[in-house]
Structures are given as C-alpha cells and as structure tokens.
Amino acid sequence: xxxxxxxxxxxxxxxxxxxxxxxxxxxxxxxxxxxxxxxxxxxxxxxxxxxxxxxxxxxxxxxxxxxxxxxxxxxxxxxxxxxxxxxxxxxxxxxxxxxxxxxxxxxxxxxxxxxxxxxxxxxxxxxxxxxxxxxxxxxxxxxxxxxxxxxxxxxxxxxxxxxxxxxxxxxxxxxxxxxxxxxxxxxxxxxxxxxxxxxxxxxxxxxxxxxxxxxxxxxxxxxxxxxxxxxxxxxxxxxxxxxxxx
Ligand SMILES: C[S@@+](CC[C@H](N)C(=O)[O-])C[C@H]1O[C@@H](n2cnc3c(N)ncnc32)[C@H](O)[C@@H]1O
Numbered sequence: 001x002x003x004x005x006x007x008x009x010x011x012x013x014x015x016x017x018x019x020x021x022x023x024x025x026x027x028x029x030x031x032x033x034x035x036x037x038x039x040x041x042x043x044x045x046x047x048x049x050x051x052x053x054x055x056x057x058x059x060x061x062x063x064x065x066x067x068x069x070x071x072x073x074x075x076x077x078x079x080x081x082x083x084x085x086x087x088x089x090x091x092x093x094x095x096x097x098x099x100x101x102x103x104x105x106x107x108x109x110x111x112x113x114x115x116x117x118x119x120x121x122x123x124x125x126x127x128x129x130x131x132x133x134x135x136x137x138x139x140x141x142x143x144x145x146x147x148x149x150x151x152x153x154x155x156x157x158x159x160x161x162x163x164x165x166x167x168x169x170x171x172x173x174x175x176x177x178x179x180x181x182x183x184x185x186x187x188x189x190x191x192x193x194x195x196x197x198x199x200x201x202x203x204x205x206x207x208x209x210x211x212x213x214x215x216x217x218x219x220x221x222x223x224x225x226x227x228x229x230x231x232x233x234x235x236x237x238x239x240x241x242x243x244x245x246x
Contacts, residue, residue, distance in 0.1 A: 003136055006183055007086060007112070010134060013181045014089035020064065022092040033066045033097075039212040040067050040129055043158045043241065044075055046208075050154050050243070051075065054125035058082045058148065060113045060141075061131025065094035065105060073101035079125075082118070084111040114140035116148055124153040132157040132242065133185045139195045146201050146246065155244035161186045162205070162240040171237040189234075192242060206241045207233035 015021060020029040044051055051071075057079050059068045065083040072081050085091050088110035098105055111117060113128075113135045126145050135141045145155050163171040163186055175184040189205040196203040209226035211219070226233050233240075 001183060006136065009182045011087040011089065014063070014085075014087040014093075017181065020093070022089055025093065025096045029064075030100075033064070035213050036129070037066065037070050039159065040070060041074075042210070042212045043129075044071065047156060047241070047243075050156065051125065054079055054154075056080050056082075056123050056125070056150075058084070058116075058118070058123040058126045059128060060084050060111075060116075060126065060145070061086070061128045061134060062094075062108075063087075063090045063131070064097060065091065065108060066097040066101075067127075067129045068105055069094070069097040069101040069103050072103045072105070077103075081105045081107070082123070083108040084113075084116065086110065086112050113137075114144045116144055118148045120147055121150050123148050124150045126153070126155040128157050130159045132160050133187050134182070136185070138187075138192065139199065142192075142195055142201055142244070143199050145244070146199060149244075149246060151246055153245070155242075157187075157242040157244075159208075160240050160242060161237065162189055162207070163237040164188065164235045165190060167236055174237065186237070187240070187242070189240065189242075196244065202245045204243045206243065207238055208241055209233055209238055211239075 019026045054076060062068060062083045062085045068081050068083045083094060083105050091108050091110055094105060094108050114137050126149055149155060161175060165188055168186060168188055171186045175186060193203055209223045211223045214220045226238055
C-alpha cells in the first residue's frame, strides 16, 4: 500500500468510525480512553522527572487529544498545549475531552508528524502515545520534531510496539492479523538509532513490558514472561518508550 492510501485510511477512519467519530461520543469510546488514561498515568509517573515543569507541549498523532487533556488537567496545568493528528476528524472530538477534564487546549489542528506549522525550537516537550508506529516516515518525522524542539527539550514516544530486526516479520504479521482500523507497523529500535545518528539526535530506548491494561490472558502471560526475563525484550516483540533529546 502506498503512503497516500495509508494516510487516507488513517484520516477517514475517524470520520467513519461507528464508535469514535465526531458525530457520536459513545460510552465505549469514553470507557476505552479512560483505560488508556490509566496506562498514560503510569507512564507519566515513570517519566515524571522529564515531564515535570514543562511549559510548551506538543502532542502528535493525538487522535482525539484525550492524553493532552489528561496531562494538562492533572500534571501540567500551566503549560501551553498544541495538539495535532493527521486526521481533522479525530482532532474535532477534542472538545469532548476538554469538557470532561475541564481544560482548554490552546491550539489543535490537523497535521502530519513530518509537516508541522510551528516555529523552530519552541516546544520543551513533544510526545505521542501509541502513535509513532503509524508514522511511516520516521526520519522525516524525527527531523521535523528536532526542528521544533527547544535545545533542552525532550521528545517521548510512549507505549510503542518494538522488536528486533530478526523478529520484525513475525511481529508485523501478528499486528496486522488482529483486528485494527488501519495498517499497523512495529518500530525497530536499531533502525531508529541509525536515523538518530544520521540526524544527530540523542536516543534512548526504554523497554517496558509492564502492562497496565490486560488486553487478553495470553498477552498478559507473554508480557509477564518478558518482565521476568528482560533480556528477551530486545529480541522479541515487546513494548517501549522512546526518549530523544538534542
Ligand atoms: C493508534 S492511534 C493513537 C491515537 C491516540 N494517541 C490515542 O491513543 O487515542 C494512531 C494515530 O496516529 C495518527 N497518525 C497516523 N499517521 C500519522 C502521521 N503521519 N502524522 C500524524 N498523525 C498520524 C492516526 O490518525 C491516529 O490517530
């Protein structure tokens, strides 16, 4: 599938979804995102030292923007937030989450991760949650994020599926054969590392097999084993948080 076709699927999913389009704010959507909030809360606590005191935050691949609303409401009340996603239909629903979390997001608009309408070096925190594996153009995205990141700022990609080059075909097959709304992918930390050395961005991969949300019993057991044997997380399909700085 070519890039334009894939991006159109991502964009139009949010327009056509029966449970999370801007036309309907469903109970299922609400409950689903609350579960994800619990996981995000665990991640925020884990990276509190980095996240604390940030003043100008950008979220990319934000979907409906619930994560920024949660972060602003409970951790960064004073920060200025900009929320983006490739799909204008996703971003439209942010008003529901602003109401729920009683916050005002300063700016939200549709944008690709590699084409942001933002000035250089202005954000001290750029983050995404479970989105970077959808971005396809990783080098272009990281180059663009580096451009808008302040000198002492941080980029965090949270809760991303990762695996080694060796297990990529297997992991790719798995993620595309469980029900999903758009084509899925998996990040390979070694590839991200080589992009980062090319564009001169510092990168640390934090493998994190801890699962706040029990998606299924077999997956729960799988991640429990990975947690007990952390050396396997570098090789086998796992979950990671990716940290970048200048
Ligand atoms: C799995 S969803 C996660 C959305 C949101 N973070 C959440 O947890 O609800 C991935 C998101 O990435 C967005 N996306 C895909 N490719 C993108 C790109 N190149 N730039 C920005 N957003 C993109 C999709 O529209 C979708 O909202």
